[in-house]
Amino acid sequence: MTPLEELLVKWQDRSLSDEELAEFTTWLSTPEGRARLRQELAFDSALLEALLAEKARQETAQQARAFETAEVRQSEVFAGSRLRKLRQAVQCSVSRAGWKLGLPAAASVAALCFLLLRPAENEPLAQIEGRPQGTTLVRGGKPVAWTGVMAVKSGDQIQTSAQNGATVAYLKEPTTLELNSGTRLRLERTNAAHRLELSQGTLTAKVAPQPKGHPMLILTPHAEAIVMGTEFLLAVDAQASRLEVLDGTVQFVNREDGKSALVTGGFFATASKGVEMAARSLLEDPWHSQDIGEVGLAGAARLEGNRCTAKGAGRNTCLTKDQFHFVYQDLEGDGEVVARIVDLEMSHPGGKAGVVIRESLKTAAPHAFLFLRPDGNVEFEHRPAIESKSDRVGHEGAPHWLRLARKGDSITAFLSPDGQRWTRAGAVRIKMSKRIYIGLGVTSWDNASLGTSVFDNVRVLASSR
Amino acid sequence: MSEALKQVTTEFLASRPQLMAFIYGLVRHPQTAEDIYQEVWLKLAGALENGPAIENQAHWCRAVAKNLILQHWREQRDAKVVADSTLLEFVDYVELAFAEGDSSRDRWPDRQYALSQCVEALPEKSKRLLLLKYDEGFSTGVIASHLRQSTAAVIKALVRLREALATCVEKKLKLQELGL
Numbered sequence: 001m002t003p004l005e006e007l008l009v010k011w012q013d014r015s016l017s018d019e020e021l022a023e024f025t026t027w028l029s030t031p032e033g034r035a036r037l038r039q040e041l042a043f044d045s046a047l048l049e050a051l052l053a054e055k056a057r058q059e060t061a062q063q064a065r066a067f068e069t070a071e072v073r074q075s076e077v078f079a080g081s082r083l084r085k086l087r088q089a090v091q092c093s094v095s096r097a098g099w100k101l102g103l104p105a106a107a108s109v110a111a112l113c114f115l116l117l118r119p120a121e122n123e124p125l126a127q128i129e130g131r132p133q134g135t136t137l138v139r140g141g142k143p144v145a146w147t148g149v150m151a152v153k154s155g156d157q158i159q160t161s162a163q164n165g166a167t168v169a170y171l172k173e174p175t176t177l178e179l180n181s182g183t184r185l186r187l188e189r190t191n192a193a194h195r196l197e198l199s200q201g202t203l204t205a206k207v208a209p210q211p212k213g214h215p216m217l218i219l220t221p222h223a224e225a226i227v228m229g230t231e232f233l234l235a236v237d238a239q240a241s242r243l244e245v246l247d248g249t250v251q252f253v254n255r256e257d258g259k260s261a262l263v264t265g266g267f268f269a270t271a272s273k274g275v276e277m278a279a280r281s282l283l284e285d286p287w288h289s290q291d292i293g294e295v296g297l298a299g300a301a302r303l304e305g306n307r308c309t310a311k312g313a314g315r316n317t318c319l320t321k322d323q324f325h326f327v328y329q330d331l332e333g334d335g336e337v338v339a340r341i342v343d344l345e346m347s348h349p350g351g352k353a354g355v356v357i358r359e360s361l362k363t364a365a366p367h368a369f370l371f372l373r374p375d376g377n378v379e380f381e382h383r384p385a386i387e388s389k390s391d392r393v394g395h396e397g398a399p400h401w402l403r404l405a406r407k408g409d410s411i412t413a414f415l416s417p418d419g420q421r422w423t424r425a426g427a428v429r430i431k432m433s434k435r436i437y438i439g440l441g442v443t444s445w446d447n448a449s450l451g452t453s454v455f456d457n458v459r460v461l462a463s464s465r
Numbered sequence: 466m467s468e469a470l471k472q473v474t475t476e477f478l479a480s481r482p483q484l485m486a487f488i489y490g491l492v493r494h495p496q497t498a499e500d501i502y503q504e505v506w507l508k509l510a511g512a513l514e515n516g517p518a519i520e521n522q523a524h525w526c527r528a529v530a531k532n533l534i535l536q537h538w539r540e541q542r543d544a545k546v547v548a549d550s551t552l553l554e555f556v557d558y559v560e561l562a563f564a565e566g567d568s569s570r571d572r573w574p575d576r577q578y579a580l581s582q583c584v585e586a587l588p589e590k591s592k593r594l595l596l597l598k599y600d601e602g603f604s605t606g607v608i609a610s611h612l613r614q615s616t617a618a619v620i621k622a623l624v625r626l627r628e629a630l631a632t633c634v635e636k637k638l639k640l641q642e643l644g645l
Contacts, residue, residue, distance in 0.1 A: 008618055012493055013604040018551065025555045034562035041490030041559070042566075043631065046482065046577050048599045050496060050584040054594060057585070349611035350601065374609045 004033075008040055043144075046347040100340075124151035124168045125189055126177075134161025160201065170194075175216075178204040192218065202235040207248075219255075223271030226251035230265075231311075240272030244282055246300050246311055247450060251279070265311070266300030287439070289327040293363035296447025299325025301440075306458045310353070311450040312442035320383075321363045323447070326356060328439030334463035336405035337438045340419060343454035346374045350445030351455030354378075355404040356410055359432040366430050369441055370413040372400050380413045380426040406436065407463070419457060471521065473513055477506055480523055487563045488530050491556065492537065494602050501533045523567050531560055540632040575641060576634055583633035591626055598623060 007024045016024065017129040027033045067153025119381070128135065128150040137144045138157040144150070152158065152168060160166050160183045168177040168187075175194075179185055183201025187194070193214035196203075199221065209229035210216050210358045216227040219235060220241040225234060230248025234241065243252045245263045252269045253260040259277040261269045266289060267279040282302040283289055289301040299312035337355045344353055354371030378400065401416035409429050414422040438460055444451030477484075484505070489498040496588045505526050512519060519525045522550070541562070605623070607617040 009605065009623070012598075013606070014493070015604070021551050021555060025551055026560060028555065028558035028562065031565065034558060034565060037559065038486075038562040038566045042482065042486040042573075043560075043580075044599070044628070045486035045489045046573075046580050047584070047595070047627075048489060049482075049485075049577060051592070051595055051599050053581055054584050054592065055600065105511065108616070249531055278475065349597070349603070353481040375607075377610065 002029075004036060004040070008037075012044075018074065035328050044252055046153065053311075113462065118415060124171060125187055125194075126152040128152060128158065129167040129169055132160065132166040133164050135166045152187055153186065154189045157184065159184045160422070173208040174206075175208045176206050180204075180413050186252065195219070198234060198236050198241075200236055202233065204233045206231045215251075220271070221255075223255055224253040226253070229245075232263075240270050240275065242268060242270045244268040244302060246302060246309065250388055252279075264300075265298055266302070283327070286329045287327060288329070289325065290361065291324070292326050292358075292361060292441075293321055293323035295323045295443075297323070297450050299450060301325065301327040303327075303398070303458075306407075307454070307456040309452065309454050310440055310441060310442045311452045312444060313447050313450050314443035317443060322365075322443075323363070324352070324441045324443035326361070326437070326439060326441050328356070328358075328437045329460050331406075331436050331438045331460065331462055332434055334405075334407050335438060335461055336403060337440070337460050338401070338403045338419070338456040338457065339440055339459075340457045341372050341400040341402065341453060342456050344372060344374055344451070345453070346444055347449055348445040348451070348453040349374055351451045352379075352445070353442045353451070353455075354440070355402045356437075356439060356441040357404050357406055357432075358437045359430075361437060366432055368404060368411040368413070368428060368430060370402050370404050370415075370425070371441065372402070377404070378415060378425070380428075381427040382426075382430060384428065384430045401457075404438075406438070472511055473509060473519075474506075476522055477509060477526065480526070482577060483563060483566065484526055484530060485525065487527055487559065488534065491531075491534050494638060495600060499536060501530055501537065504533055505529050506530060526562060527560055527563060531556060575638060578629065579634045579637035579641070583635060585629050586633075587626075587630075592624060593618075597627060 004027065007016065007020060007027070010020060011024065013402060028037060048349045058238050074200045090143030128137065131150070133147060136159045137150055137152065138159065139153065139155070144156075148402065156180060157460040158166065158168065160179045160181055162182050165178060165180045165183070168179065168185075170176070177185070177196075180202040184199045185203060186197040186199070188197075189195070193210070194216040196216065196218045197220075198218055203218075205227075207229050210227065218225040218227065220234065220236045222236075222241040223243070225232075225243055227250050228248065230245060230250055230323055232245040232248075234243050243250060243263055244260070245265055245267055249262055249264045249267045250269060250417055251260055252263050252271065254271040256271075257277075260280045261277050263269045263279045266282055268282050269277060269279050269398055271277060281288075282300070282301070287301075287303055289310070290297070291299050291314070293314060295312065295314040297313040299310065299314075301308055301310040308327060310325055310327050314325065337357070341353055344351070346353075350368070351374050352371040354369060358366060358370045365383075366385060367381075367383050370378070371381065372378050401419045401422075403416065403422060404416040405412050406415070407432050410427060411430055412427040413425040415425045416422045440453075440455055440458065442451055442453045481502070485498060485502055488501050489495065492498050492501065507530050507558075509519075509522075509526060584595075587595075594608070594612075597603050599609070600607070603611075605619045606616050609619040612619065
């Protein structure tokens with residue numbers, strides 16, 4: 001690498017020392033140096049434009065493919081392409097054989113008709129991943145012997161054991177089904193739509209966008225869930241079916257009275273006798289959740305005891321404005337939030353998940369955010385007034401225990417490997433009103449996708465209550 | 466739109482590669498660079514309405530862009546940096562470097578087109594690396610940590626990619642000259 005390239009890389013990284021900047025400047029005092037710099041900067045700028053154009057091209061191609069998956073694979077078009085093949089085959093056999101051989105040609109055409117237009121029902125729909133112990137696949141009323149890869153066909157039923165669950169992955173789309181132990185599920189494909197029957201147990205699903213007009217239909221003894229593409233959990237017992245949605249929208253219909261509710265991310269509904277069919281928040285008082293700032297996709301959160309799964313989009317939480325999903329409680333006076341991050345699923349290295357204290361729910365509110373990045377770095381970000389600053393405070397291996405405490409105008413960040421021994425990671429003075437918002441924050445750094453974080457041991461403690 | 470504004474706008478758009486190279490080269494943040502570029506046009510349109518004709522539009526735009534960049538740095542509360550006379554001298558030199566390039570024939574549109582083709586042909590892994598650097602604006606240290614590589618390896622990969630792209634562009638321009 002030439003000295004200029006080295007200086008340029010450092011300039012781009014904003015890591016030039018005073019001496020290096022002086023060296024760079026001296027270097028620019030010659031016309032040759034300036035001409036070279038102009039070329040380099042022009043190349044950089046042109047490269048940025050080319051990369052953005054390429055990114056846009058790829059996104060457009062991806063959207064086109066998704067559209068094709070959704071629309072083109074529908075039966076009419078698919079049948080159309082088969083008919084085209086058939087027509088070509090007829091033309092081919094007629095031109096080759098001539099009309100004298102009309103009868104054998106007609107027989108060939110009939111055979112081709114059967115081959116090309118036969119229903120695709122016998123093609124595998126999905127496969128069971130790994131070899132989960134105790135799981136049984138039933139086809140035509142008989143258990144299927146396990147082979148290397150267990151393919152699931154339309155009409156098959158999967159029964160998990162009382163001890164183990166199983167994962168089912170669809171073959172032609174990125175849909176996955178997680179079956180808890182003691183679950184019985186039947187898979188079927190009719191026309192262009194998937195139809196599932198969950199007769200017992202719990203199913204957690206990530207469903208890829210389904211073709212327009214052909215939603216995935218899931219039947220339980222009490223309800224129908226009509227799914228267009230989403231992430232949800234559906235649990236069935238003898239009395240009720242409960243649907244919890246983390247991402248997207250599901251239409252949930254009570255089979256007994258036909259009443260339905262649209263359940264969106266962060267909400268649940270129950271189908272049972274005597275229970276009103278309505279979407280309710282997955283969070284119970286005193287917990288609430290909402291997106292802060294203009295995020296590209298709506299986030300959601302689900303809390304079970306002190307375990308919280310939160311999904312959030314958003315470009316960032318720094319400088320002057322924030323975009324993230326916030327799961328919070330109101331707090332009067334002093335207090336603290338503690339949580340352990342047990343899982344972090346982010347497609348972007350800029351993603352963040354952690355504990356937050358904010359003065360308000362506005363995008364530019366004073367705040368403190370102690371968070372973990374996907375690369376394992378822990379940072380403490382704080383915005384006393386207009387603009388936030390971030391300090392790297394550690395690079396911790398899991399588990400990640402984070403704690404943020406407010407006492408008067410002072411906010412202190414702590415880290416711990418076990419939730420017992422806490423190390424002070426930083427402290428700032430931020431003047432906030434007496435009433436603040438305290439809880440968990442998640443941002444994917446990508447407005448086109450949601451990042452997911454699972455926290456446990458979540459607790460908010462008020463000192464002055 | 467008046468005829469004068471139309472003419473000024475046409476020239477402004479035609480000189481986008483040079484002006485953006487100047488702005489982006491200094492601020493190193495795509496969105497901020499775009500904001501400053503648009504702000505320059507607003508000021509240019511305002512100047513056309515209220516003041517005398519601008520003699521050297523490219524020079525005028527660069528001067529306005531430079532002030533906006535310094536203002537942006539001040540708003541970032543990096544007052545220490547802005548007060549640094551070496552940095553101000555550096556910015557002046559960068560401005561001079563682009564002023565000296567105004568008269569040169571750099572074949573900007575051809576180069577841009579060739580570069581787009583070269584970028585399209587890159588492997589996905591290389592595109593991802595370049596996007597992390599240029600689009601997301603991550604430092605080489607952050608990229609290295611994300612990719613679980615050393616910073617030196619990331620820098621080396623970036624420098625090699627730039628060299629490969631520059632060679633690819635030159636080849637394409639040569640072929641274009643030969644009419645192939």
